Amino acid sequence: MSKRYNVGVIGYGWAATAHIAAINATSQGRVAAVWSSRPLDSAELSARHGGSIRVYSELDAMLADPDLHVVDITSYPSQHRDQAVAAARAGKHLILEKPMANTPEEVREIVAAAAASGVKGCICFECRFSNQFQVTKALLDEGLLGRLHYGEVDYYHGIGPWYGQYRWNTGRKEGGSALLTAGCHALDALLMLMGQEVEMVSSLSTKSSSPFFTPYEYDTSSVTILHFKGGAIGKTAAIVDCLQPYYFHTHLVGSEGSLLDDRFHSMKLKADRGHWSRLSMKMLDSGDVSDHPYQAQFQAFFDALDEGRDMPLTSLAEAAKTFDVIFAADRSAAQGGQPVRLP
Numbered sequence: 001m002s003k004r005y006n007v008g009v010i011g012y013g014w015a016a017t018a019h020i021a022a023i024n025a026t027s028q029g030r031v032a033a034v035w036s037s038r039p040l041d042s043a044e045l046s047a048r049h050g051g052s053i054r055v056y057s058e059l060d061a062m063l064a065d066p067d068l069h070v071v072d073i074t075s076y077p078s079q080h081r082d083q084a085v086a087a088a089r090a091g092k093h094l095i096l097e098k099p100m101a102n103t104p105e106e107v108r109e110i111v112a113a114a115a116a117s118g119v120k121g122c123i124c125f126e127c128r129f130s131n132q133f134q135v136t137k138a139l140l141d142e143g144l145l146g147r148l149h150y151g152e153v154d155y156y157h158g159i160g161p162w163y164g165q166y167r168w169n170t171g172r173k174e175g176g177s178a179l180l181t182a183g184c185h186a187l188d189a190l191l192m193l194m195g196q197e198v199e200m201v202s203s204l205s206t207k208s209s210s211p212f213f214t215p216y217e218y219d220t221s222s223v224t225i226l227h228f229k230g231g232a233i234g235k236t237a238a239i240v241d242c243l244q245p246y247y248f249h250t251h252l253v254g255s256e257g258s259l260l261d262d263r264f265h266s267m268k269l270k271a272d273r274g275h276w277s278r279l280s281m282k283m284l285d286s287g288d289v290s291d292h293p294y295q296a297q298f299q300a301f302f303d304a305l306d307e308g309r310d311m312p313l314t315s316l317a318e319a320a321k322t323f324d325v326i327f328a329a330d331r332s333a334a335q336g337g338q339p340v341r342l343p
């Protein structure tokens, strides 16, 4: 199949290197350009990543390139809004790293600019495409847990000086909050698995006393309780100041059974309720971007572009709903846990 989507990447940091490999591994996409604030060499980048990569030092010049169809934004969070709006106005489809942006107004501007230009988007909530959550969702879709009335998905990942993005993540301007900077993946996964609209959230936050996390300008642990419109309840802990292995905790409870990470019990299978049955699947157990399921996500995006429709699971509109819940949760935490209703 011919590579019909030329992609220009904004930013050349850690996430970008995983994106480039993943885009080039799809059937239809190839990275044809990179814009960075640092001087880069075209020949060196082309040799490192394969293909022919043109380096731009002016963003406007890259956006004006008629041979680019998609722009992939992997820059600092505070740059996402301006770059995404400019790319959408230039008629480029968007791949945009999380967080979409660090304020509700900026997220709305991105969604509006894409709608006005008729371009599609892919937000990097790639965990939705992970084997762990695809298998979990298939189990739910088969009805093996019945109707869910409780769910929790929690994110435990210590983002200390040993993790690259610590250098900018500690500031409120870029990091934002425990949910915005990383816990958003867990909240987003919970919303996908529960499959119900959120009515109200209540959130509390705090911070570790370990000196590793002293530089953080915001609370690095939060817990959010969600009330869903269908009556179910849920919880997401976003813990970026823990000292332990990376861990995505999932516990779902329904009218026919429960799931705990890779274990489950379903009354429908008539197995022994005193013991868990086990699912064989690849778990989300790494904060390394090279382990993240970007390729499956980008493949789904390009397939959707082929058909002129929004991509499944991580379109702009779907991801914006998750950020609405995150901003409401952070507002609640700022008010000491006061419940906040979603519009």
Ligand SMILES: NC(=O)c1ccc[n+]([C@@H]2O[C@H](COP(=O)([O-])OP(=O)(O)OC[C@H]3O[C@@H](n4cnc5c(N)ncnc54)[C@H](O)[C@@H]3O)[C@@H](O)[C@H]2O)c1
Pocket: 010, 011, 012, 013, 014, 015, 016, 036, 037, 038, 074, 075, 076, 077, 097, 098, 099, 124, 125, 126, 164, 165, 181, 289, 292
């Ligand atoms: N979806 C995920 O799981 C995931 C994982 C990691 C990062 N991210 C997101 O990707 C984005 C980028 O994060 P990252 O981990 O690649 O951070 P990074 O620090 O490697 O890069 C961030 C930005 O800084 C630039 N940069 C890096 N080193 C630089 C230098 N020496 N001089 C000038 N600029 C430099 C990069 O080009 C990029 O624009 C963020 O929005 C982050 O939240 C998402």
